[in-house]
Amino acid sequence: MNDPDIIxxxxxxxxxGxxxxxxxxxxxxxxxAGQPYSPVQITNDAGEVVATPLIDPTLRTxxxxxxxxxxxxxxxxxLVTPMPEETAARKEVAAD
Structure with a gap:
């Protein structure tokens, strides 16, 4: 296995990150930021929006x-870059 490079x-x-x-x-x-912790708007019984999340969930996603x-x-x-050859680790072995 090779060591990680800059890429x-x-x-x-x-x-x-x-x-x-x-x-x-x-x-x-x-x-x-405090409650609510819901990722969607919270409405009351009348349908009014009473609380929204601070950070938009689409941004987080x-x-x-x-x-x-x-x-x-x-x-x-x-996948497209060739693997480097490790010539120092290879040894030639005679076939039987």
Missing amino acids: DRAAMALSA LMLLGTVVLGVVEIL GLVLAGIAVLGLYAAYR
């Missing part, structure tokens, strides 16, 4: 999907 590290950091931002960080911001897309692009990159 490997960048893809891992970017995808993890986007997914953590969309779930953990913005979730904590929602909690700190978009950040998580962007992180998954980065991982998909990274996987496609790894």
Whole structure:
């Protein structure tokens, strides 16, 4: 197995950062903003909107999907790039 290069590290950091931002960080911001914790608008019996979430759920979902897309692009990159030859680890063995 080869060590991760700069593209490997960048893809891992970017995808993890986007997914953590969309779930953990913005979730904590929602909690700190106070109730309600619902991702949809809350209405009363008359149908009036009495509370909305602070962060739009589509923004949070978009950040998580962007992180998954980065991982998909990274996987496609790894599929099309050739594996480096490890010549130092190979030994020629005589056939019987």
